[in-house]
Amino acid sequence: MDHPTPTIRVQAEDFDLPFEIAALTAGRHDIGAVVTFSGLCRDEQGALSALELEHYPGMAEAEIRRIGALAIERFSLLGLTAVHRYGKIMPGENIVLVIATSPHRQAAFDGANFVMDFLKTSAPFWKKEHAVDGAARDWVSAKDADDQAQEKWQ
Amino acid sequence: MDHPTPTIRVQAEDFDLPFEIAALTAGRHDIGAVVTFSGLCRDEQGALSALELEHYPGMAEAEIRRIGALAIERFSLLGLTAVHRYGKIMPGENIVLVIATSPHRQAAFDGANFVMDFLKTSAPFWKKEHAVDGAARDWVSAKDADDQAQEKWQ
Amino acid sequence: MAKLVYFAWVRERIGKAEEEIDIPAGVVTVRDLLNHLRTLGEEYEHALQYPEVIRVAIEQEHVDHSEALGNAREIGIFPPMTGG
Amino acid sequence: MAKLVYFAWVRERIGKAEEEIDIPAGVVTVRDLLNHLRTLGEEYEHALQYPEVIRVAIEQEHVDHSEALGNAREIGIFPPMTGG
Numbered sequence: 001m002d003h004p005t006p007t008i009r010v011q012a013e014d015f016d017l018p019f020e021i022a023a024l025t026a027g028r029h030d031i032g033a034v035v036t037f038s039g040l041c042r043d044e045q046g047a048l049s050a051l052e053l054e055h056y057p058g059m060a061e062a063e064i065r066r067i068g069a070l071a072i073e074r075f076s077l078l079g080l081t082a083v084h085r086y087g088k089i090m091p092g093e094n095i096v097l098v099i100a101t102s103p104h105r106q107a108a109f110d111g112a113n114f115v116m117d118f119l120k121t122s123a124p125f126w127k128k129e130h131a132v133d134g135a136a137r138d139w140v141s142a143k144d145a146d147d148q149a150q151e152k153w154q
Numbered sequence: 155m156d157h158p159t160p161t162i163r164v165q166a167e168d169f170d171l172p173f174e175i176a177a178l179t180a181g182r183h184d185i186g187a188v189v190t191f192s193g194l195c196r197d198e199q200g201a202l203s204a205l206e207l208e209h210y211p212g213m214a215e216a217e218i219r220r221i222g223a224l225a226i227e228r229f230s231l232l233g234l235t236a237v238h239r240y241g242k243i244m245p246g247e248n249i250v251l252v253i254a255t256s257p258h259r260q261a262a263f264d265g266a267n268f269v270m271d272f273l274k275t276s277a278p279f280w281k282k283e284h285a286v287d288g289a290a291r292d293w294v295s296a297k298d299a300d301d302q303a304q305e306k307w308q
Numbered sequence: 309m310a311k312l313v314y315f316a317w318v319r320e321r322i323g324k325a326e327e328e329i330d331i332p333a334g335v336v337t338v339r340d341l342l343n344h345l346r347t348l349g350e351e352y353e354h355a356l357q358y359p360e361v362i363r364v365a366i367e368q369e370h371v372d373h374s375e376a377l378g379n380a381r382e383i384g385i386f387p388p389m390t391g392g
Numbered sequence: 393m394a395k396l397v398y399f400a401w402v403r404e405r406i407g408k409a410e411e412e413i414d415i416p417a418g419v420v421t422v423r424d425l426l427n428h429l430r431t432l433g434e435e436y437e438h439a440l441q442y443p444e445v446i447r448v449a450i451e452q453e454h455v456d457h458s459e460a461l462g463n464a465r466e467i468g469i470f471p472p473m474t475g476g
Binding site: 031041045 | 171172175179181182183184185186187188189190191192193194195196197199200245246257259260262263266267270303
């Protein structure tokens with residue numbers, strides 16, 4: 001069976017959710033479920049002024065593409081889009097987008113969830129926090145919870 | 155702890171996904187995850203010309219509101235919107251929308267997924283299929299799979 | 309007097325969307341009501357011949373068939389839901 | 393010659409984003425390379441003092457520390473990922 005090719009982008013600029021949904025669904029009558037995940041920058045109760053996202057150019061896109069293809073095959077998705085931003089991102093702004101489409105609802109939920117879990121632990125991105133006081137600038141630590149989230153798919 | 159009030163609507167007209175997302179997220183810096191689920195009308199390999207959605211006015215909205223409040227409490231959601239259409243819906247058109255927002259990704263995924271599972275088996279809506287040949291018009295049968303999907307939350 | 313409201317193929321088979329009925333003495337539970345309705349004519353018998361699949365709401369809240377009708381004003385009778 | 397590329401706090405502590413190095417004879421695996429780099433100066437020692445947390449990619453694919461370097465042209469060295 002031929003699987004669809006995921007749409008993967010790593011970019012500084014924001015993404016346009018309705019445009020990305022339309023690109024996956026326009027003119028099709030076989031999609032029963034569209035699940036979108038948007039990850040946003042939180043301000044940590046006002047302590048955070050911005051996030052800075054560093055990435056490994058080339059590998060970042062390749063790794064997300066690999067994860068996306070795994071998800072399409074595992075959940076028989078009809079389509080998958082993943083966009084990850086890099087650079088400086090302010091509280092309330094988008095960081096990452098995943099969209100999964102399928103005939104039925106659970107595959108679309110699982111597909112988007114799977115991509116996020118693997119992206120967190122495998123895609124070469126690193127977050128640095130800029131504090132509101134301008135002084136402290138710390139790299140975010142990797143979370144054990146993220147490794148555990150990935151393990152639920154094994 | 156005060157829980158947010160879900161936004162629930164039962165309507166004939168289509169919904170506007172970006173508008174509904176903006177209503178939940180605009181001006182906020184505490185949301186880290188937005189999950190949306192859109193359920194669409196499929197044409198069943200060209201056999202279906204339309205779906206007709208019947209509902210129990212009043213009870214339909216009340217039941218979705220009850221499910222939404224359960225989801226907010228169970229997953230500590232920051233916001234929840236659910237919109238269900240009724241009337242005649244063509245292949246490729248939207249039927250139902252659920253949006254869940256939370257600080258972290260898994261709660262947003264679980265919240266939206268929970269609402270869809272309970273909505274399927276508890277909200278008083280019934281689908282009738284209109285066949286392309288104009289003759290057969292059958293009520294969709296309830297699926298055991300939907301009852302089982304609901305049981306995973308117990 | 310209680311208002312009965314019917315939906316989907318229950319409505320189609322009974323041939324009306326709603327009606328007011330007197331609940332006879334001895335009809336205490338939801339199950340009693342469904343059995344009583346089946347005596348009212350073949351359209352009711354056709355709609356309710358498998359009462360175990362029929363769902364019922366009192367005052368727009370789901371109830372089991374063992375539930376007492378009490379002073380119900382609005383009783384919804386319908387097939388399993390297929391929304392979403 | 394291999395190109396080493398560093399990211400996040402590994403890059404900051406070593407003080408450069410990339411460099412070309414000769415892989416000495418006897419440096420066979422990823423683990424060997426990390427231990428070799430730690431001998432190159434205190435900035436390397438500071439970056440790689442806990443090698444078990446360091447992630448490595450060869451030709452932009454994740455590898456275990458036991459992996460052989462082979463004829464790697466590009467070796468990425470970085471902390472655990474925190475994207476998404």
